[in-house]
Amino acid sequence: MITAASSFPVFTVNNLEAAKAFYTAHLGFGIAFENEWYLHLVSDAGIQVGFMLPAQPTQPEIFHPAYDGRGVIFSLEVEDVDAAYAEARRHALNVVLTLRSEDWGQRHFCLEDPNGIHLDIVQAIAPTEEYQEGYVI
Numbered sequence: 001m002i003t004a005a006s007s008f009p010v011f012t013v014n015n016l017e018a019a020k021a022f023y024t025a026h027l028g029f030g031i032a033f034e035n036e037w038y039l040h041l042v043s044d045a046g047i048q049v050g051f052m053l054p055a056q057p058t059q060p061e062i063f064h065p066a067y068d069g070r071g072v073i074f075s076l077e078v079e080d081v082d083a084a085y086a087e088a089r090r091h092a093l094n095v096v097l098t099l100r101s102e103d104w105g106q107r108h109f110c111l112e113d114p115n116g117i118h119l120d121i122v123q124a125i126a127p128t129e130e131y132q133e134g135y136v137i
Helices: 016-026 081-090
Strands: 010-012 029-034 038-043 048-052 073-077 095-102 106-112 118-124
Touching: 016 029, 016 038, 016 048, 081 095, 081 106, 081 118
Parallel strands: 010 048, 073 118
Antiparallel strands: 029 038, 038 048, 095 106, 106 118
């Protein structure tokens, strides 16, 4: 069995500077490592995310294509999603799904970052009775 000690996504994107500006200014991430083709960020809570420019000769070819905006949701759980939504609106961030509560136990909204990554900003809430039995933990 492979036992993970931690995890972080790495997104291959076209604009590291835009990623750095967005995540540090609006989501509270700090720079853990940066060079001309890779950026690694970490939050005070220990959440990590990496960004890499496409077609890096030091990387395997499977990591070369840039993210095309499909098939990935980067979820960030917050303590007060209503306050986070107000902050996103105040800074005119690209809100692509407005604030809503879902029956499965989530209040959330979605942003799109400057590289097309969809961020689901979530807060856990009580699920409806229909969804309660699905929760194991």
